[in-house]
Amino acid sequence: MFRNWTFGRKVGSGFGVTVVALVVIAVAGFRSATSLIATDEWVAHTHLVRHQLAELLVQLVDAETGERGFILTEKDEFLEPYRAAVAGIDRTFADLRKSTHDNALQTARIDEMRPVIEKHLTTLKQRTELRRTSSLEATAAAVASGGGKQIMDELRKRIAEMDGEEGKLLDDRRRDAADSTEITKLVIEGGSIAAIVLTILVGWLITSSLGQQIGSAAQHIQSSSTELQAASNQQATGAREQATAMSEIATTINELLATSRQIADSAKRVSQIAGQTATAARNGELTVTKGHDATSTVRRQVDLIVGHMLELGKKSQQVGTVLDIVAELAEQTNILAINATIEAAGAGEAGRRFGVVADEIRKLADRVAGSTKEIRGMVEDVRSAVNTTVMATEAGSKAVDVSTAQVIEMATAFRQISSLVGTTTDAAREIELSTKQQATAVEQVNLAITSAAGATRETAASADQTLQTSSQLTQLSASLLQLVQAKSA
Amino acid sequence: MTARVLDLHEAFDRGFAAAPPPPQPAHTDFLCIRVGGEPSAIPLGEIASLHADLQIVALPTRAPELLGVAAIRVAIVPIYDLGVALGATTATASRWTALIRGGHAGFAFDGYDGYARIAGHAIAVPAGLPAAGAPTRGHVRGQFSRDGQPRSIVDLGSVLAAIELRWRPRGTAKDH
Numbered sequence: 001m002f003r004n005w006t007f008g009r010k011v012g013s014g015f016g017v018t019v020v021a022l023v024v025i026a027v028a029g030f031r032s033a034t035s036l037i038a039t040d041e042w043v044a045h046t047h048l049v050r051h052q053l054a055e056l057l058v059q060l061v062d063a064e065t066g067e068r069g070f071i072l073t074e075k076d077e078f079l080e081p082y083r084a085a086v087a088g089i090d091r092t093f094a095d096l097r098k099s100t101h102d103n104a105l106q107t108a109r110i111d112e113m114r115p116v117i118e119k120h121l122t123t124l125k126q127r128t129e130l131r132r133t134s135s136l137e138a139t140a141a142a143v144a145s146g147g148g149k150q151i152m153d154e155l156r157k158r159i160a161e162m163d164g165e166e167g168k169l170l171d172d173r174r175r176d177a178a179d180s181t182e183i184t185k186l187v188i189e190g191g192s193i194a195a196i197v198l199t200i201l202v203g204w205l206i207t208s209s210l211g212q213q214i215g216s217a218a219q220h221i222q223s224s225s226t227e228l229q230a231a232s233n234q235q236a237t238g239a240r241e242q243a244t245a246m247s248e249i250a251t252t253i254n255e256l257l258a259t260s261r262q263i264a265d266s267a268k269r270v271s272q273i274a275g276q277t278a279t280a281a282r283n284g285e286l287t288v289t290k291g292h293d294a295t296s297t298v299r300r301q302v303d304l305i306v307g308h309m310l311e312l313g314k315k316s317q318q319v320g321t322v323l324d325i326v327a328e329l330a331e332q333t334n335i336l337a338i339n340a341t342i343e344a345a346g347a348g349e350a351g352r353r354f355g356v357v358a359d360e361i362r363k364l365a366d367r368v369a370g371s372t373k374e375i376r377g378m379v380e381d382v383r384s385a386v387n388t389t390v391m392a393t394e395a396g397s398k399a400v401d402v403s404t405a406q407v408i409e410m411a412t413a414f415r416q417i418s419s420l421v422g423t424t425t426d427a428a429r430e431i432e433l434s435t436k437q438q439a440t441a442v443e444q445v446n447l448a449i450t451s452a453a454g455a456t457r458e459t460a461a462s463a464d465q466t467l468q469t470s471s472q473l474t475q476l477s478a479s480l481l482q483l484v485q486a487k488s489a
Numbered sequence: 490m491t492a493r494v495l496d497l498h499e500a501f502d503r504g505f506a507a508a509p510p511p512p513q514p515a516h517t518d519f520l521c522i523r524v525g526g527e528p529s530a531i532p533l534g535e536i537a538s539l540h541a542d543l544q545i546v547a548l549p550t551r552a553p554e555l556l557g558v559a560a561i562r563v564a565i566v567p568i569y570d571l572g573v574a575l576g577a578t579t580a581t582a583s584r585w586t587a588l589i590r591g592g593h594a595g596f597a598f599d600g601y602d603g604y605a606r607i608a609g610h611a612i613a614v615p616a617g618l619p620a621a622g623a624p625t626r627g628h629v630r631g632q633f634s635r636d637g638q639p640r641s642i643v644d645l646g647s648v649l650a651a652i653e654l655r656w657r658p659r660g661t662a663k664d665h
Binding site: 331332334335338339341342345356360361362363364366367368371 | 493497500501503507518520533534536537538539540541603604
């Protein structure tokens, strides 16, 4: 698990262990020092109490000494110690009581000693006043009988007891201070040694682990930098080839741009021509429509002509029928004339004139028959001509029908042409617009290709720089590996 | 056409207004006919009348030239096909009928081309032709030309005599 830790975590953990050890040692030392200081304070406190007790005793002695000097000399200047002692006893007593408030036994002794001190001071004051009013001997007698010595002995005893108590406490506290000092020294020495050992151990572990990790990383960096060097070399080569290709692409794009502009111009011309073609197609459609109307008129006229011709054929047929009657009449007349001639010939001389008439009638009938034959031929010619005309007219009618159908198809074709030309115009305009947009896009592509060519050159330069950097990195990783391996070894 | 009508009208009137013609030189009138498609002629003096589209009633007979009988002027007359009588093998549509003089028979033929008056010198008589009325198997008595077209003169009497000779019951024949 430790191997998987990061560099910072390992270093941080090492420093953390060291800091924890230092904190433990510092806390232990602080506690030991605090205990030692407290013990020393108590020792000092005990010395203070003993000093206050000694000062109280001195003040009591000074008061008695000043009282006796005044009694002996009756001079006020000998009362100075007395007055100073009286003035300081209260303060000293208060300090003493304050200093011993934590010790009930000592406090009780002080409280028991207070009336004794008040009695002693009152006695001293009374003797002083007595001396002022009486003689030395009287005063001496009063001192001798007054019991001042017992009071002082009592006070000395009590102060000695208290001092003895404080001396015991002082001994105890000195021992405590010595113990605390030993403990503090032990904590400082042991902690320091333990911290040093722990720091060395952690340092060794971190150094070993980091050495292996950095060595492995350095090897990886070295192999990677070698690969990076090869890749950078390939990249530099590729970038130079890409720069060359980009230049060729830029040239091709320029040609494409010129071609797009030519296409746009051509599309514009196509659009114009398509517009003109659309106009021509519309005119052609109008012309075809007029032609269709004219053809319809011709169709109606042809139908009318066919009707007239058929009527003429019927009339010719009727003429033929009448002519048949005339021919038959002529034939009958001829037969009658021949028969009359025969009869006239049979009648001899009497019928000769009748025979002449009959002969004339026969000739007339012959001529009528001949004329009828001619008329029949003419009527037949007329009928044939009528039939031919009808057939030709019907053929013309069919041709007109075909022409009408063709004109309709032509009109439809013109409409389709017009529509298609319109579509072609729109398509040509779209082509023109698209080609312009294409030209604009090609220009943008050209700019982009130019920028890309610059970027490619920069890439080539960067690849060279990367190649140099990777070479330096390879050397650096080799140096680092040597350092790490030498350090590890 | 109007001029022709006027011409016809004038000719018709002139026929009635003209004086009788002077005596004509010797001539013969003929009916120009077609028999089996062949142009022929019949002397006008040999026929009694000419008819067209005559109603002929067929009769059961062994004679191929006999077409049947027809009623002409309240008389029942046998009608013969002239073409078959002249030797044709098949009969043709015969519209015209000429009643022979004497009115006892008629001959049908398929076409009538008109009337012709032919001078005597214009009639060619073949050599060795028997006299008129003599029976002959060819029944042609002469030939003339009309409109540049030669026409054979058919002797109807000869034809009728040949028919009667052929189909007369035996024992009733008499020499001509």
